[in-house]
Amino acid sequence: MAPPPALVPVLAPDGAFYLRPARPDEPALADDALARRLARHFAHGVDHGHLLLGAAEPGAVLPPAYAWLRDVARAFVTRLCALPDLDADRASLDVPLAPDTAALLLSRVPPMPGAEHASADWISLRWAALNAAARAALVAHEGPALAWLRAHNPLWNTVGRVCFHLAERKGDEAHPFAFLATYTAGVSAAAAVQHLPLGRALQEYAGARDRSRLIALLAPIERAAEHSPLVRSLVDSHEIFHPLAWTPSQAHAFLRQVQSCEDAGVLVRVPNWWNPQRPPRPRVQVSVGSKG
Known part of the structure; x- marks a missing residue:
């Protein structure tokens, strides 16, 4: 042809x-x-x-x-x-x-x-x-x-949505995990999804004209908070808008609530060793940090 x-x-x-x-x-x-x-x-x-x-x-x-x-x-x-x-x-x-x-x-x-x-x-x-x-x-x-x-x-499918990220941190035995909430702001010329810290959304959508856009962006977080005590505490304290260092017990609590976050429409990215069908036993949890 x-x-x-x-x-x-x-x-x-x-x-x-x-x-x-x-x-x-x-x-x-x-x-x-x-x-x-x-x-x-x-x-x-x-x-x-x-x-x-x-x-x-x-x-x-x-x-x-x-x-x-x-x-x-x-x-x-x-x-x-x-x-x-x-x-x-x-x-x-x-x-x-x-x-x-x-x-x-x-x-x-x-x-x-x-x-x-x-x-x-x-x-x-x-x-x-x-x-x-x-x-x-x-x-x-x-x-x-x-x-x-x-x-x-x-x-x-991911643009304009909130994403919760849990990653491992090296060199901090007390807080070996990092949590960050982002939103997907667009797609780059390299066909990569662009993530920005969720706190940026408060600045970007601060005008009255974009209030409905901000409400729509945050709606899945509110739905997740209805079923996740951890997300509710992050929302009520406004910590959801900041990067956080977490203990193993905090990370484990979040991992146990991943499904409810995804069901609410939040994207979730976690370490690839996590399997929701086979959650780690207590001894595995202890092995990833100095505290349970």
């Missing part, structure tokens, strides 16, 4: 862009398989293709023009994942554009055809086009909205 013709994106006024045949001196796509995927993404229109550029290709190696457009769409999909109730009314879906997001994207415009059209207004209009494309795609999708995102890349 012959590869599709090489195309490059060109920014146009009014928040639009189009694809035109590439010149010999312009950066090409990395391989034919990627070119075919992009051709399928854009087969249903530029706006639909732009949405899928962010949703389905977070880790693809792209020329600068495509990579920047992917950054715009990836920022949109990240905010989409953070909406409190994505399935409530797909036909009126409206993902807000934060001013700092627009400014950051605008500061990263690479040399590309039509770059002179890039502006704050262009970003705003492009964001509106992505909203329209997402509404159309999700209305046409019969299952849960997040299932549509997962179908394009499973990484989106």
Whole structure:
């Protein structure tokens, strides 16, 4: 099968862009398989293709023009994942554009055809086009909205969620474990989920406009606290927002409550020696630290 013709994106006024045949001196796509995927993404229109550029290709190696457009769409999909109730009314879906997001994207415009059209207004209009494309795609999708995102890349299942981490600490016999709560802020250009300390969410979502987003982010923790005395104590003391050094007994208490945290919608990362089906006996617990 012959590869599709090489195309490059060109920014146009009014928040639009189009694809035109590439010149010999312009950066090409990395391989034919990627070119075919992009051709399928854009087969249903530029706006639909732009949405899928962010949703389905977070880790693809792209020329600068495509990579920047992917950054715009990836920022949109990240905010989409953070909406409190994505399935409530797909036909009126409206993902807000934060001013700092627009400014950051605008500061990263690479040399590309039509770059002179890039502006704050262009970003705003492009964001509106992505909203329209997402509404159309999700209305046409019969299952849960997040299932549509997962179908394009499973990484989106973790974005906008809280994660509890338990790790071993070397050199501290009294407190040989570390606990940290994070939230997944997005997906990087290397297709890696980006974790930030949960305390950062209080700063990032401090504005009244993002209060609903903060409530949605923290809701799984509240559900976990209903069934986990340890999580309840962390929430009530606000220690949930800080890194903690734990004794073996504290770590063991947390490990025994991992399932209730996961059932509440919290992601959990623990040492790979932990098996919930075969929890360690007391003698094993004593062996990981100087105190039981």
